[in-house]
Each structure stands twice: as structure tokens, then as C-alpha cells.
Amino acid sequence: MAGSKVIVLGGGFGGVQAAISARAALDSTHEVTIVDKNRVSRLCGMNPMLIVGERDTDKTGRSLGRLANRGINFVEANIDSIGTSGQKVETSAGTLDYDYLVIALGAAYDWDAVPGASDAYSFYDFDYARHLRRRLSRIKRGKIVLAAAKPPYKCPPAPLETAMIMNWWARRKGIRKDLDISVYIPEPSPLGVAGKQASMRVRNALDQRGIELATSAGVTEVSPNGREASFADGSSTVADVIATVPVHKLPDVVVESGISGGKPWVSVNNTTLETSISNVFAIGDVNVVPSGEFAIPKAGIFASGQGTKVGEVIASRINESHEPEPYDGVGYCYLAYSVGRSATIGGEFLAEGGPATVLSEPTVYGMKSKDRFERDWRSFKI
Numbered sequence: 001m002a003g004s005k006v007i008v009l010g011g012g013f014g015g016v017q018a019a020i021s022a023r024a025a026l027d028s029t030h031e032v033t034i035v036d037k038n039r040v041s042r043l044c045g046m047n048p049m050l051i052v053g054e055r056d057t058d059k060t061g062r063s064l065g066r067l068a069n070r071g072i073n074f075v076e077a078n079i080d081s082i083g084t085s086g087q088k089v090e091t092s093a094g095t096l097d098y099d100y101l102v103i104a105l106g107a108a109y110d111w112d113a114v115p116g117a118s119d120a121y122s123f124y125d126f127d128y129a130r131h132l133r134r135r136l137s138r139i140k141r142g143k144i145v146l147a148a149a150k151p152p153y154k155c156p157p158a159p160l161e162t163a164m165i166m167n168w169w170a171r172r173k174g175i176r177k178d179l180d181i182s183v184y185i186p187e188p189s190p191l192g193v194a195g196k197q198a199s200m201r202v203r204n205a206l207d208q209r210g211i212e213l214a215t216s217a218g219v220t221e222v223s224p225n226g227r228e229a230s231f232a233d234g235s236s237t238v239a240d241v242i243a244t245v246p247v248h249k250l251p252d253v254v255v256e257s258g259i260s261g262g263k264p265w266v267s268v269n270n271t272t273l274e275t276s277i278s279n280v281f282a283i284g285d286v287n288v289v290p291s292g293e294f295a296i297p298k299a300g301i302f303a304s305g306q307g308t309k310v311g312e313v314i315a316s317r318i319n320e321s322h323e324p325e326p327y328d329g330v331g332y333c334y335l336a337y338s339v340g341r342s343a344t345i346g347g348e349f350l351a352e353g354g355p356a357t358v359l360s361e362p363t364v365y366g367m368k369s370k371d372r373f374e375r376d377w378r379s380f381k382i
């Protein structure tokens with residue numbers, strides 16, 4: 001087909017890899033365009049290190065404008081509506097027509113779902129993380145509570161990792177004995193997707209570091225002064241710093257497009273990541289890909305893998321070549337136990353017979369690999 005237009009909505013993990021993979025397989029008669037409201041995209045995965053001063057705030061981003069070097073157009077604009085019947089996207093920079101559409105708009109945060117959460121601290125958003133970093137730089141004693149509200153949320157190991165990094169940081173500052181660190185999660189056990197053994201191992205790791213873990217205890221409210229949190233198990237606690245993981249939701253523009261059919265996330269064909277509408281794909285945090293009794297976690301590594309696959313699928317349709325291999329659901333996330341050691345957790349989420357996942361031991365090599373992941377992200381390799 002001559003002169004196809006591929007439009008990718010969202011320039012996060014998934015959108016960038018979809019554009020790169022499609023562009024690599026298409027000749028220059030076809031256009032590949034990314035639309036994002038932010039020219040600079042941030043790596044949220046750096047936030048747990050950023051808040052304790054172990055990452056520079058000005059080194060957490062990558063500019064989507066640099067994709068022009070690879071023949072990908074970038075439009076900095078808000079996406080106002082997605083019209084799948086007329087194959088048009090309305091943006092603050094005008095209307096865009098498409099032949100192939102990739103929806104990679106991520107998960108939005110519903111800060112109002114937990115009363116008081118918007119005025120409390122968080123490490124799930126760049127601006128909140130910077131604010132928390134300033135607060136932590138002044139703290140000398142007291143109690144820190146990290147509290148997730150309800151699943152699904154991005155990178156489920158992140159609250160556990162953040163608590164362990166805080167433990168390392170407080171020890172190094174010499175204030176650990178004067179600081180309580182607690183994690184509250186809504187799930188009945190941590191890392192449930194990785195099985196009972198992994199769950200027990202991470203519980204032990206927290207325990208050994210004196211970090212309190214409360215399960216089935218999603219945060220339900222934070223007091224107006226940000227000093228008291230209430231939880232789904234009926235308990236409450238007073239703390240000096242309460243940092244929440246906000247409730248995640250589908251971006252409004254995706255809900256309004258009707259493509260989710262009123263469901264919480266967009267359903268897709270597991271092998272091609274195509275939605276119920278032909279040549280419209282949904283990848284990354286915006287979709288749901290069932291995996292046994294769970295779903296593929298909302299994590300950048302999966303969004304990135306799905307992006308690569310969708311780019312291949314689109315290119316194969318345009319080039320009228322063979323359909324690529326089905327999406328495999330393989331991916332690993334990092335779980336740092338300190339600033340020096342990291343484990344990985346992940347595996348094959350679409351394996352026959354259910355997800356086959358493993359939690360590795362935390363190692364120095366694991367941390368080197370995590371550092372490489374960050375460098376690769378900055379240079380658009382993932």
C-alpha cells in the first residue's frame with residue numbers, strides 16, 4: 001500500500017517503540033507520527049532513587065523531538081478526541097487522519113478517588129516525586145508511610161522497592177533508628193503474580209530491614225493535614241510523611257472514544273494487541289492482557305515489548321508480508337533492595353499453562369543491569 005499514515009498516540013515506553021519498530025520496517029512513502037502533550041517524557045522508574053537524592057532531576061527525561069533523526073514526526077499536542085469511525089484524531093494542534101492507529105496513552109491517575117491523596121506526597125509522578133525529595137532531604141526522625149490504594153497500579157514492586165531504598169538511604173544518613181518505614185498494599189500478599197515463594201521472600205527481605213508491611217490494607221483516606229491515613233482493613237496511622245500510590249484509571253479521551261466498551265481497560269487480541277476495531281491497537285498500561293488469574297503487569301518493559309510487536313504487525317500489513325510471531329508476554333522488572341543491589345521479577349506471562357515467573361536474588365550485577373536499562377531508555381533502545 002502506498003503512502004500509509006501510522007499515528008501513535010502517546011510517546012511513553014510503548015508509543016516510542018511502536019513508532020521505531022514500524023518506521024524501521026517501512027519505506028519513506030509511509031508516515032509515522034507520535035503525538036504527545038509533553039515534549040519531554042520522564043522515566044518514572046527512576047523516582048524511587050530520585051526521592052532520596054540518588055538521581056539528578058535533570059537526567060530523568062528524554063526529548064521526543066530527537067525522534068526526528070529516525071524519520072519519526074513528533075507533534076506536541078493534547079489529544080482531545082479519538083474518532084475511530086472517521087479515522088481521525090482531534091488534537092490541540094489540529095486534526096490528524098490515520099490508516100493505522102496505536103493507542104499508547106498509559107494510565108491516568110485519579111487523585112480524587114482517595115480523599116486527601118492529592119495534597120499528600122507521592123512518588124508516582126515526577127512533580128510529586130520532586131516535592132517528596134525536598135521533604136525527605138529535611139527529615140531526621142519520625143514515620144514514613146508508603147500506601148497504595150487499589151490494584152492495578154504501575155510496577156507493583158515499586159512501593160516495596162521504594163521502602164527498601166529508603167531503608168538504605170536512612171541508614172547511610174545515620175537516621176534509620178529514628179525513622180519508621182511502613183508499606184500498606186491492597187493485595188493480600190506482595191508480588192502475588194510471582195507466586196507464594198516469591199511473596200514470602202520479599203516479606204522476609206522487608207522484615208529483615210525492619211520495614212512494616214500491611215496487606216489487604218489499601219489506603220482509603222488521608223487527613224487534610226496529610227498526617228493521618230486510614231486503610232481498608234479499618235486501621236489508621238499517624239505519620240510525618242504519607243506518600244500514596246494513586247488509583248489508576250483509563251485516560252478520559254480513551255473512555256470517550258468508546259473503544260473500551262465501558263470496561264476499566266482496553267481489551268485487545270493477545271497475539272496482535274489489536275482492539276475490536278480493525279487496524280486500531282492498544283498497548284501498554286492502557287490495555288489489559290489476561291495472564292492466568294492475573295493480567296500482564298502495568299510496566300514499561302511490557303509496554304515497550306508490545307510497542308515493538310505492534311510496529312511489526314502494522315508494517316507487515318502495509319508491506320503485505322508475513323504476520324510476525326504472536327506477542328509473547330515476556331518481561332522482567334527490577335526490584336532494587338538498596339542503591340547497590342537489585343533483583344528482577346518477571347518471566348513469561350503468556351506461557352501455556354499460566355504465567356511462569358521468577359524473583360531472582362538481589363545482586364550487584366542486577367543493579368548494573370538496572371542502570372543499563374535507564375541508559376537504554378534515554379537512548380530510545382527500550
Ligand SMILES: Cc1cc2nc3c(=O)[nH]c(=O)nc-3n(C[C@H](O)[C@H](O)[C@H](O)COP(=O)(O)OP(=O)(O)OC[C@H]3O[C@@H](n4cnc5c(N)ncnc54)[C@H](O)[C@@H]3O)c2cc1C
Pocket residue numbers: 009010011012013014015035036037038041043044045046047048077078079080104105106107123124125154155158251253283284285286298299300301302303332333334
Ligand atoms: C514509581 C514507578 C516505578 C516504576 N518502575 C518501573 C520499572 O522498574 N520497570 C518498568 O518496566 N516499569 C516501571 N514503571 C512503570 C512504567 O513507568 C509504566 O508502566 C510505563 O510508563 C507505561 O508505558 P505506556 O507507554 O503504556 O504509558 P506512558 O509511559 O505512561 O506514556 C503515556 C504517554 O501518553 C501521553 N498522554 C496521555 N494522555 C494524553 C493526551 N490526552 N494527549 C497527549 N498525550 C497524552 C503522556 O504524556 C505519556 O507520555 C514504574 C512506574 C512508577 C510510577
